[in-house]
Amino acid sequence: MANHPSPKDRRNTAREQARQIAAAQAKKEKTVKTILYAGIAVVVVAVVAVVGTLVWQSSRPVAPPQAMVSGTVAFAAGEDGIQAVQPSGEEEGADVSDLPTAADSGAAEGAAVVKVYLDFQCPGCKAFEETNGETLSTLAEDGSIVLEYEPVAILDRQSGGNEYSTRSANMASCIADSGQSELLPDVMLELFAQQPGEGQTGMEDEQLLSIAESAGVDVDAEVANEDSATVRDCVTEVAFDRYVESSTQDALNDEGLQGTPHITIDGEPYQGDWSNRETFAADLIRASGQS
Template sequence: MAKKPSTTKATGNARQAKIQAAQKSGGGGANKIVVATVVAVVAIIAVVGGVVWSQAQKQASVGTSTATPAGATMGKGYPAFADVTPAANAPTVDLYEDFQCPVCAQFEGILGPTIEDLAKSGKIKLTYHVLNFLDDKTGAENSTPAGNGAFCAAADGKFQPFHDAVYAAQKAEGEDVDQATLDGWAKTAGITGDALTTWNTCVADGTYTKYISSVNDAAFKISGFQGTPTVMIDGQMTDLATIGTVEGFTKAVQDATK
């Protein structure tokens, strides 16, 4: 007669089967958790890496634009009051300035209103040559950001008020120009709303840095050019001691009017 299976052995086999099943189930769950964690970490690293890469690319692109302000080309000055039709015999006045130059601020304080009035009335054709050599000389980030601010303002027709705001509240020579200072000049110049948003982007991108540097380089290739401020009337270098007063400048313009 066949023997009856042992109940103890059957129970043991069933228990072992359950343990093995539990081990398989538990192990699979653990692996899923590990895999999910790894995927999440990789995703985070990818996002952070993408942000860092994007920021690095953005930083690398600052100041690389070859844009020029309206009416100007690389190495050439910016024609102010382009909407004014000058008289047929109006002389051309080329004014070389650096926004960091303290003597330029003094010059503008004395002659700025007179020069602007003559340009607005069409009695002169005024061209600004905005330089940045003092950034290299002093090690400050001053001339270039101020120049960028002015030409970014020009897109909103606000070059002149921004230019005047810089000299009225000029940052000291050798000191960096921070964003708060630039914002203050923009506010004084009347840049608001969407125009302000556009201006901020333009300034952050350093849109006109290459243009300013090209004008700076061209200026120092002029025979006899030594620095700022320099005034040329119809291509002739003037003596600041002679034209440095309202009377002296007005007479020089009258003498050059043909």
């Protein structure tokens, strides 16, 4: 006659089965939690690494382009017209050692430093250059003045969303960084000649590069910027956007810039009438002590 488990034995068996099921479930949940926490940890580490990289990139000094100091390029008398010279002022990391000083270039003793802040999207800057560009080049060529230009970007909102002010100023930086800054006056002249209207979409990269090439720039020349190989790459990658932004903010915050064109003579704002070519030229010559 078969022995049947007693009620007590059945209860003990049921308890043991329930304990085993609970233990298996707990082990499964622990494994899932371990995998989940490990995944979260990996994500957190990745996020921290990305954030850390972005913070480091945003906080590290922006390396200036060659031949520029605080966003400025300078020109003075040379053997064959005007030539690029060392801009006045100082900037950490700036490398202008390959350029002569204005005095070594041929600028007269006491030649006034005439600085023009401009935005390539600015209609007033176009009018200024059309009126006085030739005068400035002539006075720089004969040693009467040292001519400085600082492209800034304060009118990005007026270029149909493609940040033309920043991108055109960036191209000037790229050209300077390739050692071809002596070509910038011709590049600037053509940029203003083809200036997009306010509110219209700014020129695309290939249009900008075409203007540079028409002025004699070798767009396949290498640049010093570590993130770009050539002028073309530098333009398409907008490699100096942070530099343009930084130098523009410095001009607004520290140099008294309120709008463009803004002209200073030996660091002091020009208060005369630049729309009158003869008057403006006479004021520059007077500032250089030649009258």
